[in-house]
Amino acid sequence: MPESLAGKVAVVTGGGSGIGAAVVHALTGAGVNCHAVGRRGPVKLDVSDQRAVQALVDSLERLDILVCAAADQVQGRRLDQITPAVWDHLLAVNLSGAFYFINAGLAKLRRARGDVILIGSVSGLWPDLSGPAYQASKAGLNALSRAAGFEEHRAGVRFSVVNPGLTDTPIMLKRPAPVPAETTAAMLRPEDVAEACLMMLALPHRAHIPELTILPTVLQSAGNTSAPNPKPPEG
Numbered sequence: 001m002p003e004s005l006a007g008k009v010a011v012v013t014g015g016g017s018g019i020g021a022a023v024v025h026a027l028t029g030a031g032v033n034c035h036a037v038g039r040r041g042p043v044k045l046d047v048s049d050q051r052a053v054q055a056l057v058d059s060l061e062r063l064d065i066l067v068c069a070a071a072d073q074v075q076g077r078r079l080d081q082i083t084p085a086v087w088d089h090l091l092a093v094n095l096s097g098a099f100y101f102i103n104a105g106l107a108k109l110r111r112a113r114g115d116v117i118l119i120g121s122v123s124g125l126w127p128d129l130s131g132p133a134y135q136a137s138k139a140g141l142n143a144l145s146r147a148a149g150f151e152e153h154r155a156g157v158r159f160s161v162v163n164p165g166l167t168d169t170p171i172m173l174k175r176p177a178p179v180p181a182e183t184t185a186a187m188l189r190p191e192d193v194a195e196a197c198l199m200m201l202a203l204p205h206r207a208h209i210p211e212l213t214i215l216p217t218v219l220q221s222a223g224n225t226s227a228p229n230p231k232p233p234e235g
């Protein structure tokens with residue numbers, strides 16, 4: 001029997017589009033009161049602004065569920081293209097932003113015996129074309145989730161990382177080259193990832209899935225993204 005989520009309070013970063021918006025839709029359907037965070041709203045906030053994150057979390061009476069799906073990506077993503085400023089930006093949004101929410105919300109999450117789901121990526125598990133800064137940020141989310149879970153499970157907080165493969169969302173528009181239509185058609189849909197999150201959240205509290213990888217069946221297998229190899233660097 002799945003646990004009822006009705007009446008719980010959630011913060012979903014990146015909740016205005018893609019996977020985050022699908023999570024908000026699924027949670028709202030399950031009776032959860034969702035605060036969807038993004039630079040463009042609905043709750044307007046930059047997750048790399050620690051003070052703004054603290055103020056938002058302080059304004060909540062309770063916090064049962066935190067889903068961190070906010071992430072940025074750049075077009076020039078190869079090692080010989082990224083600058084220190086790009087590195088700092090991607091790590092600040094994709095990794096530090098999640099830490100700021102956990103840090104601000106930990107006492108409330110403990111009180112609620114709550115749940116934290118970090119949306120990582122298979123790019124954090126094996127190398128692909130998404131670039132070293134993005135991949136480092138996603139590997140960092142995996143490490144953050146494991147370390148937090150190691151320390152917090154006795155307090156009853158379930159820390160999980162969900163690592164999706166290729167998913168048809170707006171972040172794909174930031175790729176250096178357009179994605180062929182037949183590839184897009186075979187990708188995961190945001191609601192597939194949201195369904196996996198909902199399943200994890202609805203498990204009885206005694207059970208915990210710390211890590212979940214979800215792949216588009218015909219495009220990726222564990223450890224492998226079927227994309228052409230990048231050209232070797234010139235010179």
Ligand SMILES: NC(=O)c1ccc[n+]([C@@H]2O[C@H](COP(=O)([O-])OP(=O)(O)OC[C@H]3O[C@@H](n4cnc5c(N)ncnc54)[C@H](OP(=O)(O)O)[C@@H]3O)[C@@H](O)[C@H]2O)c1
Nearest residue numbers: 014017018019038039040046047070071121166167169171
């Ligand atoms: N699509 C994929 O293939 C794929 C695969 C694996 C993992 N993921 C991960 O899934 C998560 C959701 O991405 P998506 O694919 O659904 O793409 P998306 O629609 O572009 O979602 C990214 C979200 O992050 C928000 N965001 C970006 N910078 C932010 C900032 N500084 N502060 C607050 N919010 C910020 C964006 O909203 P605003 O622009 O309004 O701020 C947007 O809603 C990301 O963590 C991504 O890395 C995606």
